[in-house]
Amino acid sequence: MSMRTRLAPALADTHLDGETKVTDRSAAPEGTGSIKVSGVGYGYPGVRTGQRVIDDLEFSVRPGEFVCIVGPSGCGKTTLLKLLSGLIAPEAGSILVNDEAVSGPPENLGFVFQDHGRALLPWRNAVRNVEFSLEAARVPRRRRKDMARDALRRVHLPDVENLYPAQMSGGMQQRLQIARALAATPSVLLMDEPFAALDALTRFALEDALLEVWQELGLTVVFVTHDLDEAIYLADRVIVLRRGPAHVVREVRVDLERPRDQGRTRAEKDFVALRYELFETIRTL
Amino acid sequence: MSRTASGLTAAIRSSLLGLVGVAGLTAVWAGAVAGGLIDGVPSPAEVFPALTDQLQASELWRATGHTLGMTAAATAIATVVAVLLGTAVGMSAAMDRLLGSTINTLRFVPPVALIPVVLLLMGFGPGSEIAVGAFAALWPVLLNVASATSDLRHRFEDMTKIERLNPVRKLVTVYVPGALPATITGVRLAAALALILVVAIEMLAVPQGLGHQLRFAGDALQLPTMYAYILWTGVVGLLLNTVLLAGERRLRWT
Amino acid sequence: MKHATHVAQRLALPVALVGLWQLAVNAGWVNTVFVPPPADVLEAGYDGFTENGLLQATASTTGRALLGLAIAAAVAIPAGLLFAISELVDSLTSPVREFFRSLPTVTVIPALMVVVGPGDSLTLLAVAFGAVWPVLLGTMLGVRQTDQTLLDVAKVHRLSAWDSVFRVRLPAALPQIMTGLRISLAIALVIALVVEMMSGHGGLGSLVVEARSRFRNADVFAIVAVIGVVGLALNALMVRVERRSQRARVV
Numbered sequence: 001m002s003m004r005t006r007l008a009p010a011l012a013d014t015h016l017d018g019e020t021k022v023t024d025r026s027a028a029p030e031g032t033g034s035i036k037v038s039g040v041g042y043g044y045p046g047v048r049t050g051q052r053v054i055d056d057l058e059f060s061v062r063p064g065e066f067v068c069i070v071g072p073s074g075c076g077k078t079t080l081l082k083l084l085s086g087l088i089a090p091e092a093g094s095i096l097v098n099d100e101a102v103s104g105p106p107e108n109l110g111f112v113f114q115d116h117g118r119a120l121l122p123w124r125n126a127v128r129n130v131e132f133s134l135e136a137a138r139v140p141r142r143r144r145k146d147m148a149r150d151a152l153r154r155v156h157l158p159d160v161e162n163l164y165p166a167q168m169s170g171g172m173q174q175r176l177q178i179a180r181a182l183a184a185t186p187s188v189l190l191m192d193e194p195f196a197a198l199d200a201l202t203r204f205a206l207e208d209a210l211l212e213v214w215q216e217l218g219l220t221v222v223f224v225t226h227d228l229d230e231a232i233y234l235a236d237r238v239i240v241l242r243r244g245p246a247h248v249v250r251e252v253r254v255d256l257e258r259p260r261d262q263g264r265t266r267a268e269k270d271f272v273a274l275r276y277e278l279f280e281t282i283r284t285l
Numbered sequence: 286m287s288r289t290a291s292g293l294t295a296a297i298r299s300s301l302l303g304l305v306g307v308a309g310l311t312a313v314w315a316g317a318v319a320g321g322l323i324d325g326v327p328s329p330a331e332v333f334p335a336l337t338d339q340l341q342a343s344e345l346w347r348a349t350g351h352t353l354g355m356t357a358a359a360t361a362i363a364t365v366v367a368v369l370l371g372t373a374v375g376m377s378a379a380m381d382r383l384l385g386s387t388i389n390t391l392r393f394v395p396p397v398a399l400i401p402v403v404l405l406l407m408g409f410g411p412g413s414e415i416a417v418g419a420f421a422a423l424w425p426v427l428l429n430v431a432s433a434t435s436d437l438r439h440r441f442e443d444m445t446k447i448e449r450l451n452p453v454r455k456l457v458t459v460y461v462p463g464a465l466p467a468t469i470t471g472v473r474l475a476a477a478l479a480l481i482l483v484v485a486i487e488m489l490a491v492p493q494g495l496g497h498q499l500r501f502a503g504d505a506l507q508l509p510t511m512y513a514y515i516l517w518t519g520v521v522g523l524l525l526n527t528v529l530l531a532g533e534r535r536l537r538w539t
Numbered sequence: 540m541k542h543a544t545h546v547a548q549r550l551a552l553p554v555a556l557v558g559l560w561q562l563a564v565n566a567g568w569v570n571t572v573f574v575p576p577p578a579d580v581l582e583a584g585y586d587g588f589t590e591n592g593l594l595q596a597t598a599s600t601t602g603r604a605l606l607g608l609a610i611a612a613a614v615a616i617p618a619g620l621l622f623a624i625s626e627l628v629d630s631l632t633s634p635v636r637e638f639f640r641s642l643p644t645v646t647v648i649p650a651l652m653v654v655v656g657p658g659d660s661l662t663l664l665a666v667a668f669g670a671v672w673p674v675l676l677g678t679m680l681g682v683r684q685t686d687q688t689l690l691d692v693a694k695v696h697r698l699s700a701w702d703s704v705f706r707v708r709l710p711a712a713l714p715q716i717m718t719g720l721r722i723s724l725a726i727a728l729v730i731a732l733v734v735e736m737m738s739g740h741g742g743l744g745s746l747v748v749e750a751r752s753r754f755r756n757a758d759v760f761a762i763v764a765v766i767g768v769v770g771l772a773l774n775a776l777m778v779r780v781e782r783r784s785q786r787a788r789v790v
Contacts, residue, residue: 082443085447086446087443087446087447104446104449105446105447105448105449107449109447110447111443111444111447113443113444117440118440118441118443118444119441119444121441121458121459121462121463122463123462123463123465132448132458133448135454135458136448136449136450136454137448137449
């Protein structure tokens with residue numbers, strides 16, 4: 001295991017075991033939501049062996065934990081998410097999601113893509129886009145519409161049912177993607193820089209909406225970002241990857257009080273200290 | 286409100302100018318013939334009465350029906366074949382390798398070149414018209430469907446895997462609806478090409494339809510009648526295009 | 540290894556089709572009077588090039604198509620520029636243009652034949668008439684879609700109206716003009732063939748009609764194959780020119 005944070009003892013283990021979370025049982029996901037990555041290596045086809053993008057990668061995520069992964073660009077963050085979701089298979093090591101070895105995309109897994117253009121179907125309106133995921137999961141027709149509306153409500157998109165993606169702003173489209181990923185009640189949600197293309201204010205609103213549903217549903221979230229502030233604001237734990245080949249250089253616990261607040265949390269002394277700490281870590285990579 | 290109003294004024298102005306243009310061209314045409322500037326062209330004063338005569342005769346309507354029927358049949362057959370082939374090529378890289386290069390060779394064969402061969406095989410009847418028209422109409426639909434499907438395959442590759450879609454579901458929920466607009470555009474272009482080829486083969490070989498009537502009048506040196514048929518064929522082409530364009534706009538999502 | 544399999548996959552269908560053709564002839568599924576065996580077609584093609592003037596006909600058809608295209612471009616590019624720049628001229632000519640564009644070009648061939656008589660000028664006129672539209676459309680589209688930033692740059696540099704047309708708008712429209720030319724070339728070849736078929740005035744078109752009327756079916760198939768190759772080759776040429784014109788602007 002890599003180094004644990006040597007940060008202020010004031011940030012010690014206090015909560016994290018779900019006391020602060022209000023778990024909504026009606027939408028309780030199946031599967032435990034745990035992730036375990038051990039000894040994973042991967043190299044893109046055609047690249048010389050020994051030139052791996054990822055090598056000897058090792059970490060795990062507890063059920064219900066919110067983990068952010070940061071690292072310099074091109075360090076294999078997106079590749080890591082593709083491995084976790086079974087879109088690609090590792091050359092070495094093993095990946096367990098929901099305590100089962102991953103071979104192809106597992107059930108109970110949601111994925112939010114950075115580019116909504118590659119995820120939302122432009123010929124379906126908002127509610128039909130959410131239903132798409134439910135159809136794929138073989139949810140009976142009569143339950144789909146209600147479940148889709150629920151999911152839209154959760155991400156605060158109640159009045160856009162009949163809008164098409166092209167009629168929605170970038171922020172709304174990402175909300176819609178999150179709603180779709182949540183509709184089939186996954187236990188694990190993987191997010192690939194979902195807010196990278198949004199302006200700061202929209203991004204703040206989406207971060208808060210995401211934290212809200214995470215706390216309500218008790219899911220496990222793995223969130224890739226290149227934005228250190230975003231990582232600290234959202235996460236229980238931040239994992240720092242370095243490049244060539246990617247491996248974990250640092251894990252930092254974030255014990256900032258929840259629910260977090262964009263103004264207050266970001267101004268806290270501990271937030272600023274963590275940010276400085278992470279920045280120095282990445283700069284020296 | 287005022288913006289749509291000014292847009293309307295602009296549209297009216299533009300159509301009025303268009304009418305002026307048509308009138309101007311007709312006047313130039315009449316003047317050139319009257320002044321003896323061109324030989325072998327009847328004046329508008331002869332052509333327009335010939336057109337009204339023909340419009341009251343059943344021959345013109347029968348010929349129009351025949352040509353449009355052949356065009357529709359050719360377009361329909363081409364569309365079915367092209368959608369099947371185009372989806373196959375767009376969906377799978379293996380099918381693309383198998384069919385792609387052959388398609389890319391055949392589509393540059395000028396369709397009129399096939400007329401002699403088709404006449405040999407199918408004779409001087411409607412079958413030949415449909416075959417040649419369908420050959421020309423195949424390519425716009427095929428290319429549009431194949432490229433749209435292949436774009437969709439790449440664009441939604443990860444998403445469809447995450448949603449665990451099987452190939453049939455992928456076809457029904459992603460490829461077919463996603464490629465629909467491109468398909469419809471392809472059909473519009475295809476119908477225009479089919480009409481051209483049907484008229485061409487009627488002029489060259491098959492003694493039926495607008496092409497034949499036009500050629501027949503020309504060979505009999507009934508120039509006003511021939512010009513009436515040329516004008517009429519242009520009107521039919523324009524109407525076909527307009528109708529299909531309107532249909533395309535209606536069927537589009539968003 | 541993988542490359543070899545891919546090449547084999549690409550060749551599989553054409554080889555299978557020719558095989559099917561030979562098989563159909565051998566098994567008597569088709570009447571060899573109408574469908575000659577592949578070997579006969581090959582032989583007819585060889586004889587055509589060595590003895591029967593196929594090469595000359597190919598050159599003459601290709602030459603007419605290209606010359607007609609050149610005439611079309613010489614008319615269409617200035618006209619397209621004018622229509623794109625002047626809203627008045629555009630509105631005046633729009634219905635007339637739409638009409639002639641929808642009119643199947645083949646229909647004007649008999650009319651032209653009466654005016655100019657059969658011969659090279661007939662072919663060139665008809666080809667130019669058919670080929671003019673895609674270039675015209677491409678020019679209009681290209682000039683109209685000139686990037687506003689480029690036009691602002693022209694303004695900042697105080698280019699005269701004339702200079703901004705010839706130094707900015709027309710060069711910016713080049714890719715679309717080239718695309719129009721590529722589409723027009725296919726039409727030019729078709730019209731050249733049709734005129735030749737109708738007027739019997741030399742070229743591949745009249746050669747194929749003549750072969751058919753004499754029931755020399757192997758010749759018909761061979762000439763049609765040559766026409767296909769000409770279509771393919773001309774398109775490949777235009778694609779090259781088009782790419783070059785587009786590469787020049789990705790600075």
